[in-house]
Structures are given as structure tokens and as C-alpha cells.
Amino acid sequence: MSERNTIESCETCTRRWKNFQHLSKSELQLVNENRYEATFKPGEIIIKQGSPASNALFLATGMAKNYIEGIKGRNFIMSIVLPGRLIMGPGAYVNSRYTYSVAAITAVQACFISFDVFKHLVRVNGAFAESLLEDISAKSLRSHIRMVNLAHKKMPGRLAEVLLYFSDEIFQSDEYEMILSRQELGEMTNMAKESVVRILKEMEESGVIYSDSYKIKILDKDKLRLISENG
């Protein structure tokens, strides 16, 4: 975890959070002045659930997984974190504890920005407050959808949903590198890793996807959508 800042400033950053557009020059400067940078190797924990929450997180480069440490050492992966996306758990406005963990999947360059700055900006800049509410609302909506998927779908539907998530929201491609292990895919879909293997195999045998340990190729997206929607 290096300390050297390699990003010039928020003003010139091309991967900054899009909602910073609502800030004035001096407000953006304030953000930049309260910004801390660090790099992480694959597997390293960037945010640890339960620890005191004081900073929002942005990735400048790389990918991370956002997961809840649940019961009996089991994890539940909520989402994949990409550059430019805000990571600020509900803890910021509730109990000042991180309510989930974030771990690097690839090499990650991260920016931390103090909650205090965020909270200040919410109070003085209405457009910024609104844009933060929009961001949080979108995440909340996603989490509602995930909850129902989890509750109402059987394994093939849940796995299909996650394969589509990678295709549509993470890689914007029907062919992508599977950055999660079978174990982790299970932690995202609430199934045992062996079941992940078996259902991927079934999908491959029925011609819906190609898959090996490192790659997924969606061959019949309509059918995959059907599997996801029908549960």
C-alpha cells in the first residue's frame, strides 16, 4: 500500500466520479486536498467490514469485489467495483462502521476521500446532494432486485443472472475473462462451488455458453436471459 500520489488531481482525473461535475472549482479542490491514494495487490483487502468508516472509496484503476462477511465465515459478494464508481456504505450515515468489505481482484489504484468532505458538500450543494441520492438509490434498486433473484430463483437462474451482469454491466461484451473463482461465483449466487461447476457445465452442454476456468463466452444470449428470467 504505497503512499505516493500518482494522480495529479481530481480536476484533471478522467476516471473521477461523474457526480463531481456538480461541484464548483473550489469544492473540487477541497475534495482533492482531502484525497489519499494507495495501491493494492490482487487479494488484498481495501476496506474491512466492521472497521471504523471514515472514507469513501474510488478505484482509479483495477477491479475489486464488494462483499459482506456473513455467518460462519461465509461471504456474500454483492458487486464488482469498477473505476469511477462510488463506494460509500450505509455506515457513513448510520454508525460510522464499514458494513461490508472490499478486496482487490486485480492490481488496484485507489483514492480515499473523507466522509466529512462528502457530508459537508451534501449540506452546501443541493445538486451534489441530489446526485448522491441518485447514486445511492440506483444501488438500492439493484440490491432489491438481487434480493428477489436470490429468494425466488433456483440455481441456474441465479447463475445466469450473474453471467449477464458481467456481460452487460462489467465488461460490455459477450466474451470476457472470468475474474472470479468458482468458489467466488458461488459466494455471489449463494451456491456451493461444486454446483457452480455443474451448472456451468450444463449450460455449456446445452450450447448456451462456452466456459473454461478463465473465460466465459455467451453463445446464446436470449436463452441465457430466459434462464435468468424464468428462475
Add this chain to the structure above:
Amino acid sequence: MSERNTIESCETCTRRWKNFQHLSKSELQLVNENRYEATFKPGEIIIKQGSPASNALFLATGMAKNYIEGIKGRNFIMSIVLPGRLIMGPGAYVNSRYTYSVAAITAVQACFISFDVFKHLVRVNGAFAESLLEDISAKSLRSHIRMVNLAHKKMPGRLAEVLLYFSDEIFQSDEYEMILSRQELGEMTNMAKESVVRILKEMEESGVIYSDSYKIKILDKDKLRLISENG
């Protein structure tokens, strides 16, 4: 669904949302002027998932269930709505659609307040914006917890969790009226109604609770907590 206003005004309402404390007299007046009242009988739908979302909802009296209409006609009950709690789905800031339904459990007197007023207040009143973020964050935290419970706990743990939710958050009592049917308890815990019956019976036989169709009495709360925590 009557049109007559039976609540004088937000200024004098004793059951109003606590975050209205951050509003000035004139802002509160604005809220009151954009307030619409209606009453509902048990079972009636107050908010319908998918319909255009234009109002936040508050109950003045009564109880309601907040549920997502999921796959193949199955519902997932997210929470019980009480007077004084804000109901404003993520749709308000995302796609202007209600993302869940709300139905009256008992007779309900409801107030609707236009989203536009809320959004206006967020922009002009920083303290109000912050308090809204606090409210939404608390709900988001709860939904994270529910997600993990759902994913990691077996049936007894899930059911115990809901019995504790009623005791701790809805009735503040270890003895309460069971306002949900067995079917609905199943929709809240993601289990079949028959399984609800069976596990309630097991809990009764092991002396953890007393239960009949209308009443729950928690006899051994520590044990119930243990069941909930151990999944």
C-alpha cells in the same frame, strides 16, 4: 379511499416523520400544502409496484406490508410499515416507478407527499438532505442484513430473525399479535407456508415460543436469538 382530510396539518401532527424537524415553518407549510390524504381497508393496495411514482407515503395510523412482486406471482415481503416512517422507494431518484408495492394490513390512514416537494427540499435545505440520506442509509443497511440472512441462514434462523423483528422493531414487546398469515410469514422468510407451520411448532415444542394463529409469545428470547444468529 376517502378524500376528506382528517389530519389538521403537518405542523400539529404528532405522527409526522421525525426528519421534518429540520424544516422551517414555511417549508413545513409547503409540505402540508402538497399533502393528500386517503384511507384504506385491510388488504387494499396503497402503492402498486411498477406504476408511476410521484409521491412519498406516510402512514398516520395502521400498519402495512412493503413487498416486492417477484417471479411467477410470488411476493417477497421486505418490511412492515408503521406510522411515522418514510416510504419512498429508490424509484424516486431512478426511474420514477415504484419498485415495490405496499398493501394495508389493518385499516390505514395515509398521507401522500409529492416527490417534487421532497426533491426541492433536498436542494435547498442541507440538513434535510442529510437526514434523508440517514433514513435511506438505515434502510439500505437493513436490506444488506436481510440479504445475508436470506442467503446464509436455514429456515429456523430466518424465521427466528423475523419473530425478533416483530418483537424488537414493530411491537416492542415479547408478546404480540401475529398480523401476518403463515403464507405471508413465508413470503417474508422465503419459505413455504407449510414449513412456517412446522418450524413454529418445533419452536413451541422446544419451549422457545408460544404460538397460535393470532398470537406469538416469546418465552426464551436468548434461545431465539441463538437460533437466529446461528442460522
Add this chain to the structure above:
DNA sequence: AGATTCAAATGATATATATCAATTAAATGT
């Protein structure tokens, strides 16, 4: 290159839980 570790894959089995069918009990209408 061989040894070691770790993930993926496969098969056999156990378990949790849903579904189906039937019965009882309670609520509601006439």
C-alpha cells in the same frame, strides 16, 4: 524437472426444503 499447492471437476450420498394431498379449524356469508 520434479514436488507442492490450489482450483476445478466428478461421482456418491445426505439433507433441507418444497410440493402434493388430505384433514381440521376458523371465519364469513346467507
Add this chain to the structure above:
DNA sequence: ACATTTAATTGATATATATCATTTGAATCT
């Protein structure tokens, strides 16, 4: 008060899914 509908309960069975044990394969270390 009786008939009708609806919910709760119970038991038997089917199914989805996890767990366990083992093998295969790939990556990493020395």
C-alpha cells in the same frame, strides 16, 4: 344455525442442493 370459503395443520413424497471424498489438472515454488 348451517353452508361455504379460506387458512392452518399434518403426513407422505419428490426435488433441489449441499456435503463429502476423490481425482484431475493447472499453477507455483525450489
